[in-house]
Amino acid sequence: MRTSTTLYVVVCAAGPAGHVDRLIRLAQDRGWQVQVIATPSAVDFFDTVAVEELTGRPVRSQHRGPSTPRSPRADAVVVAPASFNTINKLAAGIADNYALDVLNETIGLGVPVTILPFVNAAYAGRGPFRRSVAALEEEGVGVLMGEGGFVPHPIGQGSDAFDRFPWKSALENVEKRVKDDGGVWQRRAAPE
Numbered sequence: 165m166r167t168s169t170t171l172y173v174v175v176c177a178a179g180p181a182g183h184v185d186r187l188i189r190l191a192q193d194r195g196w197q198v199q200v201i202a203t204p205s206a207v208d209f210f211d212t213v214a215v216e217e218l219t220g221r222p223v224r225s226q227h228r229g230p231s232t233p234r235s236p237r238a239d240a241v242v243v244a245p246a247s248f249n250t251i252n253k254l255a256a257g258i259a260d261n262y263a264l265d266v267l268n269e270t271i272g273l274g275v276p277v278t279i280l281p282f283v284n285a286a287y288a289g290r291g292p293f294r295r296s297v298a299a300l301e302e303e304g305v306g307v308l309m310g311e312g313g314f315v316p317h318p319i320g321q322g323s324d325a326f327d328r329f330p331w332k333s334a335l336e337n338v339e340k341r342v343k344d345d346g347g348v349w350q351r352r353a354a355p356e
Contacts, residue, residue, distance in 0.1 A: 255296030
């Protein structure tokens with residue numbers, strides 16, 4: 165068992181990604197070491213150099229090479245902003261990029277995970293999306309939709325929601341999940 169210290173922040177290609185430094189700073193102020201992982205499309209949505217300077221760690225968006233050092237193991241994960249595509253793929257167990265590979269594994273290990281979506285109302289109303297959210301919640305993942313989380317915006321009005329994106333709610337939710345686990349988590353046994 166370990167005390168929580170390393171927070172993975174998984175960033176998807178969505179508007180608020182350009183402000184991920186807000187989440188990083190909040191987490192660092194609370195004593196977390198932050199490792200940022202980006203979906204391949206997300207690296208164009210934020211300043212990776214500035215984030216690397218802020219965290220002191222490289223932004224990871226692809227599997228490491230044999231000579232590249234491993235990232236520290238995650239004690240908790242926040243996925244923010246989480247895209248429609250990533251949420252649906254994750255719920256289906258698809259791991260076709262590094263970020264999804266890491267997320268599938270951490271959920272399987274029982275690491276506390278909180279997802280803060282950024283989707284418009286049309287996407288949020290789709291049956292596949294609602295089923296994906298329900299499936300992730302059934303596995304113990306926190307998905308912050310609605311009051312106290314992310315309220316889907318009307319089509320074409322996403323940029324109006326950037327400044328109101330509830331980064332702090334995501335951090336507070338994952339910290340509560342860690343606390344509810346006794347402040348530590350143990351690896352689940354691999355299936356035989």
